[in-house]
Amino acid sequence: MTGALAFIGGLGVSELLVILGVATIVFGAGRIPEIAKSLGKGIREFKKAGREVMDDVESVTDDEHKDEGK
Numbered sequence: 001m002t003g004a005l006a007f008i009g010g011l012g013v014s015e016l017l018v019i020l021g022v023a024t025i026v027f028g029a030g031r032i033p034e035i036a037k038s039l040g041k042g043i044r045e046f047k048k049a050g051r052e053v054m055d056d057v058e059s060v061t062d063d064e065h066k067d068e069g070k
Contacts, residue, residue: 023035
């Protein structure tokens with residue numbers, strides 16, 4: 001498995017359908033898009049924070065290499 005399905009942890013189509021069915025029963029069909037939108041926004045913010053941390057680490061590492069050259 002590659003791509004998005006590998007991220008899910010190897011769940012098959014039937015397992016995903018069961019999860020979607022339970023979510024529809026618990027939350028109602030009207031709230032599913034709202035929940036998905038919130039989840040997507042949270043994932044985007046998490047990735048953005050991760051990129052910012054990596055940029056900070058790289059800038060500190062670059063500064064240390066510049067100081068070693070002096």
